[in-house]
Amino acid sequence: MTCVDWARLLVRGCWVRTVPSAPTWGIRHVGRHANVHRSVVRRSRDRDGENDRDDGGENRRLSLPLFPAPSPGGEERARRTERAAFAAVGPEPGEAIDKARGFPMSYKVAVVGATGNVGREMLEILSERGFPVSEVVALASSRSLGQEISFGDRTLKAKVLDHYDFSDTDICLMSAGGSVSKEWSPKIAAKGCVVIDNSSAWRYDADVPLIVPEVNADAIVGFKKKNIIANPNCSTAQLVVALKPLHDAFKITRVVVSTYQSVSGAGKEAMDELFTQTRAVFVSDPIEVKKFPKRIAFNVIPHIDVFMEDGYTKEEWKMMVETKKILDPKIKLTATCVRVPVFISHSEAVNVEFENPVTAEEARDILREAPGCLVIDKREPGGYATPYEATGEDATYISRIREDATVENGLSFWCVSDNLRKGAALNAVQIAEVLINRKLITPKAQKAA
Ligand code: NAP
Numbered sequence: 001m002t003c004v005d006w007a008r009l010l011v012r013g014c015w016v017r018t019v020p021s022a023p024t025w026g027i028r029h030v031g032r033h034a035n036v037h038r039s040v041v042r043r044s045r046d047r048d049g050e051n052d053r054d055d056g057g058e059n060r061r062l063s064l065p066l067f068p069a070p071s072p073g074g075e076e077r078a079r080r081t082e083r084a085a086f087a088a089v090g091p092e093p094g095e096a097i098d099k100a101r102g103f104p105m106s107y108k109v110a111v112v113g114a115t116g117n118v119g120r121e122m123l124e125i126l127s128e129r130g131f132p133v134s135e136v137v138a139l140a141s142s143r144s145l146g147q148e149i150s151f152g153d154r155t156l157k158a159k160v161l162d163h164y165d166f167s168d169t170d171i172c173l174m175s176a177g178g179s180v181s182k183e184w185s186p187k188i189a190a191k192g193c194v195v196i197d198n199s200s201a202w203r204y205d206a207d208v209p210l211i212v213p214e215v216n217a218d219a220i221v222g223f224k225k226k227n228i229i230a231n232p233n234c235s236t237a238q239l240v241v242a243l244k245p246l247h248d249a250f251k252i253t254r255v256v257v258s259t260y261q262s263v264s265g266a267g268k269e270a271m272d273e274l275f276t277q278t279r280a281v282f283v284s285d286p287i288e289v290k291k292f293p294k295r296i297a298f299n300v301i302p303h304i305d306v307f308m309e310d311g312y313t314k315e316e317w318k319m320m321v322e323t324k325k326i327l328d329p330k331i332k333l334t335a336t337c338v339r340v341p342v343f344i345s346h347s348e349a350v351n352v353e354f355e356n357p358v359t360a361e362e363a364r365d366i367l368r369e370a371p372g373c374l375v376i377d378k379r380e381p382g383g384y385a386t387p388y389e390a391t392g393e394d395a396t397y398i399s400r401i402r403e404d405a406t407v408e409n410g411l412s413f414w415c416v417s418d419n420l421r422k423g424a425a426l427n428a429v430q431i432a433e434v435l436i437n438r439k440l441i442t443p444k445a446q447k448a449a
Pocket residue numbers: 112113114115116117118119139140141142143144161175176177178180198199200232233234264265266267268269419420423424
């Protein structure tokens with residue numbers, strides 16, 4: 001069970017019930033239970049009756065993954081979700097997603113960084129969504145040679161990136177950090193394998209499209225210049241999913257965003273640090289600070305990534321530059337990025353100014369219909385989404401939608417999403433699905449035949 005699996009169990013509060021003797025955090029990399037947590041989580045939520053509560057319609061899509069099989073008796077729900085699916089992955093209107101999936105081709109896919117938080121999630125999502133694979137290869141550093149990683153019901157053994165030949169691989173999902181990507185992505189791309197990269201190495205390259213399928217799927221055609229497609233930073237991905245429908249309707253001029261980012265955004269060692277520091281507080285052990293600049297347990301840290309000359313951090317700069325590249329270069333954005341002691345899912349408090357008048361009611365109606373968005377917005381205690389609900393889910397949850405009376409056309413809202421899924425792995429797999437659905441790549445095995 002990985003640190004992510006444990007964290008998902010912890011945040012759902014069901015680990016004590018389901019795991020008789022909770023092991024120490026240190027056993028996180030033993031193996032193959034990626035899917036166990038999800039069924040445990042779902043069972044637990046159903047048992048608690050969370051999915052059944054009468055919510056006056058606001059929560060009707062809360063329990064749905066973004067691309068489910070239509071659920072019996074929930075025709076309206078299925079119709080809406082299906083529409084969201086079309087818009088998100090980009091097949092032509094009317095073309096069934098399953099038909100696109102049933103495309104009689106399959107692709108050899110390599111996941112680089114497969115032993116990490118994002119890589120493991122990528123494997124899980126490829127399997128969950130029935131991505132058409134002929135073979136999946138798990139790659140990591142030499143430290144992880146032979147390590148077992150789950151892919152659906154199967155177990156893959158990690159191979160070493162340095163020794164792998166990409167000549168017959170179609171798609172490489174890359175999540176091994178910026179320096180690995182800078183060195184390896186061009187080499188992999190030169191072998192005719194399309195690289196979908198999760199690091200910041202290529203995001204700002206004019207010849208590399210930066211894609212969030214719900215927002216700018218059409219820009220994907222630019223990948224042919226370098227055979228590389230970039231995935232945005234997790235904090236940007238969920239933000240632009242929420243902003244896009246509002247921008248289309250009312251034209252955004254300025255955004256002020258404050259983030260509350262979970263420790264999983266900083267990798268598997270960062271999750272260990274929150275766990276061990278929290279434990280240390282309870283047993284009065286000394287607190288060791290390694291990964292974060294200050295103690296994270298029972299604390300918040302207003303600093304993510306390095307400081308820039310103007311006083312912003314690079315994480316804040318990334319949100320500004322990436323929103324411009326994905327959504328609209330005219331949008332002005334200022335961010336304050338804060339790390340909080342939450343294991344998974346980033347939250348954001350967003351204030352938006354528009355060119356045109358907007359009401360909270362109109363915004364709510366638009367967001368309810370928007371691909372990838374799920375509105376949870378009842379003006380009562382608990383009538384909003386928190387990282388607890390977003391973890392393990394695909395949607396970007398939007399709550400606390402209200403008019404900002406201090407500016408002419410202003411709106412504030414709260415937005416939460418699983419940073420390992422929509423913020424990274426899910427978005428990367430959705431990009432690969434756009435490539436396939438739009439027939440932008442052909443499997444090498446088929447070309448050779
Ligand atoms: P992580 O948990 O620390 O995992 C890093 C992965 O990279 C591990 O599989 C590691 O393999 C592999 N790796 C490191 N050096 C390598 C090398 N020289 N050759 C091959 N593989 C190597 O990090 P993560 O959270 O998954 O993040 C991965 C990337 O995704 C980063 O670029 C990050 O910025 C980006 N990203 C993360 C998030 C997020 O929310 N976490 C969101 C968006 C983007 P070993 O186990 O063998 O060391």
